Amino acid sequence: MYERDAVSPEADVEEHQIEGALRPKNLDEFVGQHRVREQLSLVLHSAQRRNRAPDHILMSGGPGLGKTTLAMIIAAELGAPLRITSGPAIERSGDLAAVLSTLQEGEVLFLDEIHRMARPAEEMLYVAMEDFRVDVVVGKGPGATAIPLDIAPFTLVGATTRAGMLPAPLRDRFGFTAHMDFYEPAELEQILHRSAGLLGAPMEAEAAREIAGRSRGTPRIANRLLRRVRDYAEVRGDGRLTLGNAHAALELYEVDALGLDRLDRAILDVLMNRFRGGPVGLSTLAVSVGEEAETVETVAEPFLVRSGFLARTPRGRVATPMAWAHMGLTPPPDAAFGAAADSAANGGQSASGQSAGGQGSGGQNTSVRNNGTP
Numbered sequence: 167m168y169e170r171d172a173v174s175p176e177a178d179v180e181e182h183q184i185e186g187a188l189r190p191k192n193l194d195e196f197v198g199q200h201r202v203r204e205q206l207s208l209v210l211h212s213a214q215r216r217n218r219a220p221d222h223i224l225m226s227g228g229p230g231l232g233k234t235t236l237a238m239i240i241a242a243e244l245g246a247p248l249r250i251t252s253g254p255a256i257e258r259s260g261d262l263a264a265v266l267s268t269l270q271e272g273e274v275l276f277l278d279e280i281h282r283m284a285r286p287a288e289e290m291l292y293v294a295m296e297d298f299r300v301d302v303v304v305g306k307g308p309g310a311t312a313i314p315l316d317i318a319p320f321t322l323v324g325a326t327t328r329a330g331m332l333p334a335p336l337r338d339r340f341g342f343t344a345h346m347d348f349y350e351p352a353e354l355e356q357i358l359h360r361s362a363g364l365l366g367a368p369m370e371a372e373a374a375r376e377i378a379g380r381s382r383g384t385p386r387i388a389n390r391l392l393r394r395v396r397d398y399a400e401v402r403g404d405g406r407l408t409l410g411n412a413h414a415a416l417e418l419y420e421v422d423a424l425g426l427d428r429l430d431r432a433i434l435d436v437l438m439n440r441f442r443g444g445p446v447g448l449s450t451l452a453v454s455v456g457e458e459a460e461t462v463e464t465v466a467e468p469f470l471v472r473s474g475f476l477a478r479t480p481r482g483r484v485a486t487p488m489a490w491a492h493m494g495l496t497p498p499p500d501a502a503f504g505a506a507a508d509s510a511a512n513g514g515q516s517a518s519g520q521s522a523g524g525q526g527s528g529g530q531n532t533s534v535r536n537n538g539t540p
């Protein structure tokens with residue numbers, strides 16, 4: 167079974183605590199996301215000028231891209247207290263009423279995973295966002311009555327990895343939506359240098375570049391790989407965060423040159439060696455790598471598809487020319503993407519063995535970005 171590994175974008179409770187020390191404290195320290203930063207800065211400053219709570223803010227983007235960090239920064243920039251809760255923690259409207267009715271004026275309420283909130287609570291939230299009021303229902307059945315209760319004006323900062331799952335009435339009540347993108351390698355390098363400094367372990371530029379290239383465009387993964395490299399350097403190396411220590415540590419943790427891990431490579435391996443590159447259905451693919459279909463679909467596929475290694479077609483999953491090249495394999499002439507593979511090979515990147523890293527060999531394919539759609 168696949169366990170959370172070095173390149174999962176999700177964090178557990180312990181990691182959230184470790185991350186606290188590395189979080190940027192203000193907008194200037196927050197690396198990348200230039201457009202979001204600029205837009206947000208305007209929203210916050212204009213609200214401060216008018217001496218009003220800013221519009222409610224929605225942040226959408228994958229795990230580990232900095233949504234919680236940004237919510238903390240918003241509160242800090244406003245000089246306002248911050249309350250943190252999450253959609254799954256709000257099972258009934260009463261849970262939400264308890265939070266809303268105790269907010270102070272101007273407080274920032276961060277509601278993570280807002281798309282997972284219970285339906286009745288969602289409706290209570292509409293009214294609270296618009297009218298700063300909650301309707302507390304007393305009694306049951308035909309005799310039930312709603313008692314309106316005024317609440318202090320507050321700013322809701324909602325975060326979601328699935329903006330499309332939010333009902334339109336909720337989405338429409340946010341005055342500003344920040345779309346968080348994956349980070350460029352140079353931005354991740356900057357984050358890594360900052361984090362290494364905070365950990366008291368300055369790092370060689372080449373080591374930062376190497377870790378950034380394997381971090382899947384995600385600061386959380388970059389910081390986690392940094393901690394693994396630091397551990398390795400302390401225990402097996404000379405304590406310095408050098409390129410050599412970075413290579414050795416990342417090979418040990420089976421994170422290859424483009425950020426693929428063991429499960430990613432197992433999927434590509436089965437797809438190519440057993441199914442001639444596909445197409446193959448999700449459940450067959452999952453059984454073949456000994457995993458749950460859900461794990462393959464939610465843990466491995468998003469990155470493989472986003473990075474251009476895997477394509478989802480109506481007939482099933484297909485390995486792309488980039489995948490064949492990365493695994494150092496030659497596609498058969500009748501492979502689903504055979505024609506495209508030929509043109510990729512003719513275009514300079516051989517599909518017959520010039521791996522862009524393979525099993526953590528450390529090779530670099532500069533024509534491949536691992537942090538965006540190809």
Ligand SMILES: Nc1ncnc2c1ncn2[C@@H]1O[C@H](COP(=O)(O)OP(=O)(O)OP(=O)(O)O)[C@@H](O)[C@H]1O
Nearest residue numbers: 185188189196197229230231232233234235385386
């Ligand atoms: N722009 C950034 N600059 C510097 N560090 C960052 C940035 N974005 C994120 N980080 C770091 O990455 C880690 C994860 O960030 P954060 O917890 O804010 O992500 P998230 O999007 O809220 O994730 P989740 O959706 O899983 O809660 C934190 O340690 C944070 O310091």
